Amino acid sequence: MLDLQRLRALHAVSVHGTVGAAASALGYTPSAVSQQIAKLERETRTVLLEREGRGVRLTAEAHRLVDTAQELLAIVERAETELEERRGMPAGRLTIAAFASAARGLMPAVLADLAVRHPALDARLSEIDPHLSVDLVAKGAVDLAVAHDWDIAPMPVPPGVEHAAIGDDRSTLLVPEGHPFAGRDSVRREELGGQRWVCQPPGRVCHDWLLRTMRAAGHEPEIVHQADENPTLVALVAGGLGICLVPRLGRGPLPPGVVEVHLDPTPVRHLYALWRKGAARRPAIAETVRTLQEKWPEVAAHPSR
Helix, strand or coil: CCCCCCHHHHHHHHHHHHHHHHHHHCCCCHHHHHHHHHHHHHHCCCCCCCEECCCEEECHHHHHHHHHHHHHHHHHCCCHHHHHHHHHCCCCEEEEEECHHHHHHHHHHHHHHHHHHHHCCEEEEEEHHHEEEEHHHHCCCCCEEEEEEEEEECCCCCEEEEEEEEEEEEEEEEEEECCCCCCEEEEEEHHCCCCCCCCCCCCCCCHHHHHHHHHHCCCCCEEEEEECHHHHHHHHHHCCCCCEEEEECCCCCCCCCEEEEEECCCCCCEEEEEEEHHHHHHHHHHHHHHHHHHHHHHHHHHCCC
């Protein structure tokens, strides 16, 4: 008989791409995941993983087994949902993926509230970029994602995934002290030509937004420095190395040498909670979504604390 936990480990490697990433998502060590898959190989008398450079790749037999594993995990999820629904209270493990600034600025308040009100709920957070987390929900790798899109770049929702709005996060232009924009109340997008930008790397939602917005205004942005984390972008601005656009959520207090300027029209990103279709029946999902929506007004009113 196939062991469900070993199938779950193989499924996680398929979804996350590496043994290490799968282990992180499951809350195990890489060694434990490797051992689970090795035991599954012995039980099935099948090679499931092959070395490829420094990583691994799934064999054709492993891919077929992953399809079966996904079906079995979906059945288990439905059974767990029905049991929790009968109890009428959030319980069990709930895996949540949230993008960086939401993980920093929103999720601590949400998770603390859930821990106090629902001690039987074991909510676990991973920081994951939106373009990855939504797909992880669709594949059953995480239960709930907190993701975002921009006003000019709506987020596609995969089949079988439902979503609910959490709130809107406004962005502001950050410039070095002494910059010509620093003494202004607001700046229009059409005025941003010829500026040196610091921005997140290509492939990130904020990077794509900057390119689309500036090109729509008739400018090709000159991106001189790139960094993943918003605090790094702010530090580069403080050093006088460029300007940047940063959402207010989770940004933190601005350091000396950085001035916040309103950009007209104001760039807005929309925050969403996403889960697999039918999982909203699970009290843990419904209560977490409700708590996200309940906490947002307070967080939005003081986003830089």
